[in-house]
Amino acid sequence: MTAPAVAVGKIGNSVSRVGIAAVGAYVGAQVIADITSVKIGTVFGLAVDMGTWIYPITFTLRDVVHKALGRHAARTLVLTAAAVNLAMAAYLQWVARQPSDPSYALGNEFAAVLGPLWRIAIASILAEVVSELLDTEVYHWFVRRVTTRHQWARVALSNAASIPVDNVVFAVGAFGALPFLKDHPLTLPWPAVWSIFLVNLTVKGAVSALSLPLIYVSADRDWHADPEDA
Template sequence: MEPIESSPSESIKAQRDGALGIVVVSGYVATQMLSDVASLKIGVVFGLAVDMGTFIYPVTFTLRDLVHKRLGKKNARILIILAGLINLFMAFYLWWCARIPGDPSWGLQEEFRAVLMPVWRIVIASIVAEVISELLDTEIYHWFVHRVTPRHQWARVMVSNGLSIPVDNAIFAFGAFWGIVPADVIGQIWLMNLFVKYLITLVSVPMIYFVPEGSAIR
């Protein structure tokens, strides 16, 4: 029996779907890395302390939902673990770069060390928070789609993100800063992070409609 050849339209659709998968996976990993680097700075916004990765990190929850929608639960889990390992490797690599002597003509060795040499407690707290909260987000998203309703895609994002964000927030804020900075500063970081993450979640909800439902929904 001769193999059935796909039509040009099916071939184009397959290429488009493959490209969408690449985009959402790349966006997820890139956003995770950017937020981890930015979290090395604690800024002051509206008079409250906040780690600067907060303004981009919440997007990863919605991007994870896009991966889940397009590639399925199993692949979403794999991506979460791989992203955690990539961020850990990034921290080790920056640490190694910071320890290598700088060329005298460059003159920015200490500045590089001061800004980019990882604070390991923050790195570990961040990665643990990311992995646990994103895996939780995966389970809640899957439960909502299969136990509640596959409709109302905005609701699956709001519910999964809404329940996993406080977990991420608590693990990171207390894991990274407890015993290092005053408790009231940790409280400011927790509250400000929670507010910003929920706000950005609301803004990012429409992204769930950017990709079609994949065949690997389980």
Template sequence: MNDTLSVSAPDSAPAFTAAAVWAVSLYAGAQLISNVASLKIGLVAGYAVDMGTFLYPITFTLRDLVHKVLGRGGARAVIFSAGALNLFMAGYLMWITGVPGDPDWGLNEQFSAVLTPVWRLVGASILAQIISELADTEVYHWFVKRVTQRFHWLRVLVSNSVSVPVDNVIFAVGAFGFTLPWSVVGQIFLFNLVIKYAVTLASMPFIYFVRERGEQ
């Protein structure tokens, strides 16, 4: 059974296979879920951490899957689409938290307290996501074209080793710089970096779940 959804696409366009649908859907879903989960500040090993930190890093590897099946152009399009989705979600949440709640419901204040967007955090998050994932795209592309098409796990490791710190520094400074003491910002950066890198290492095998573009 042919799992290619678009059989009439020109040779220059990537075929949108079932694997591509899965990769794009998981990437977008992980982006949105991790941003909602970030509203919860948990205590892990004595450190305060937003709970989206444990899911968000997997998006870098999922981006690599998208790149593998759709190419650099497809990966860029998905990155910008995810950024737009996150912005839309924040705007929609801002609107619905401003709508008067039904008195019989009784949870309007709690709902608004949790889900009303903090726009500095939203802006820092989206900016970090777009810039870091575009950097991931370029490093991944460079590795495949200039280094080797073998060792798929290594292309993930190399590209994520660039994009994860970029994401971390943009978000930490953009969200908390000049507001919290720089020592605290540094702690946030380092703790998140450790978690994100650990998730990167754990998620590297996912790159073998899809075939290279052109091999489907």
């Protein structure tokens, strides 16, 4: 094997390792974000779901996977993570409903904390799928139609397009006075939903901006030569 071929092989292996690491980090961050989204905390006296502090990192991690492994891999990752989160919510619900052993004194606490609120869980998963698939298409459009330079710009643009969509779907789905959910205990007045949207948007935008350098952990791909991404 020639020296250039060996070098290319090493680069390919490095990119694959980075891509696999990003996949694991993405799914882990998604799971943590969905669990912590069940708690609504406060920031400067305003309501915010606590998954907001880690979830925005997934947009940039998705971009790293897209960069390292391609668009099809990124799409597969988004849908797989959604399936994992849905299975997790269902399993936690089942576990929370099982009778506790008499020697275990924290059964009620477990059910209260980890028995997911289905409305928040479904709204969160739906928001993730819609926004992350949008992120995939905007990112791909940028590198294919605009430029392969300025990697931070492709991440910033795709995140700027997808984060507001994520916020709208989550805030309205989890707390909005939708016609079939008006009597749900989580339904809030529209001003409160708007407040949650704005706070989440601000926090997610800031965390997303801080995560931009992650895109440089992987070498870039040849976008125009890769038939998978043509």
